[in-house]
Amino acid sequence: MAETTLAEVMVELAGLEDPRAREVNERHGDDHGVNLSRLRAVAKRLKTQQDLACQLWETGDTAARLLAILICRPKAFGRDELDGMLRAARAPKVQDWLVNYVVRKNPHAEELRRAWSADPDPVVASAGWALTAERVARKPEGLDLAGLLDVIEAEMKGAPNRLQWAMNNCLAQIGIEHAEHRARAIDIGERLAVLKDYPTSPGCTSPFAPVWINEMVRRQHGN
Template sequence: MTVDEALAELAALEDPKVRAANEKRGDDHGMNLAKLRALATRIKTDHELARALWATGETPARLLSLLICSPRLFADAELDGMLREPQPPKVNDWFVNYVLKKTPAADDLRPRWLHDDVDTVAAAGWALTAVRVVKRPEGLDLDALLDEIERDMKNAPPRTQWSMNETLAQIGIRHPQLRDRALSIGHELQVLADYPTAPGCTSPFAPIWIEAMVARQA
């Protein structure tokens, strides 16, 4: 599929009602994401097309790009540059989850991003740290991470705060020897304690999240 053909297919997915709903959340597109995923499935992996679609700067094209790219083929500098570009929430979320969390380059980039001055960049560093806590904690200084979370999370920018909170929760869930301290930090800071949570869903407030997940493992 060519870039022009892909853009035409994306334009055909535009729905004004979907756009109005998305714009309330800061996302500038009107696509049904299930239909977008069906288009990506039809295209399959096409990294060069993905690069070309990303280069348009358009949100629908970038979302499709993230679904058909090959994360391992992006160079470190390319990933850093993409992350630093202004992005609506959905593009940033998919970029972190569908690209950064699936590339070996994350191991090199994560420490550099953790203390970046740009909120979305630091947030990506902490999101990748949360993945390491769960999947491969070897080499991480978990006590030092808790020190930093205890010191900085309360006043961190929104996206960074969210990812730091995820790291705090995952340390408490996955590492019993540090659970009491993680719970104590969560109670002390009260970050996301009042976050609205739908019935049947687990609160992102770290103490509730930790205790709920540990109970499920019992």
């Protein structure tokens, strides 16, 4: 029955394939053509099914892996299992969802954050920095924020794109959430000029850290 269920789901995912969605997704490095709202609707119907989630993941298909993330039990995975999954998750959306929807809710999240942040693979390291940025914003106790700024100052400018993006997010979160480090965070952002010219849609905030920090602080204070 489990195999039949997997087969049925794979057929359904194939039926959701949209060439225009694939074109947009592939520009961001994601090799699938399923509209994410439709994918979430499938997940809502299936509800939590850990065994099916594992089978979907094993297919290696990007849309199937995104669905697996939505229907799995985040706390059911072991540390090494998550480490292997992240290293196999080369599509950016799969990596982002795995980190945000699964690893963050797993008991091994802090251990993996430390290990991944220092990993020589920049894609793995970016996941560690994404978890660090989240901790900076939500649970900074025990973090060496000045030390994080030292690393960002030394390494962000030359980091590969996905790692650079995650480090920049961490820089911005330090500046937004921790007033005592705000001036230094803005100064680092100004000097490194990472994402300064990033195209930003009207009404959206630039990811350039000094602009991002100042705008979020302004909103927090209602100015």
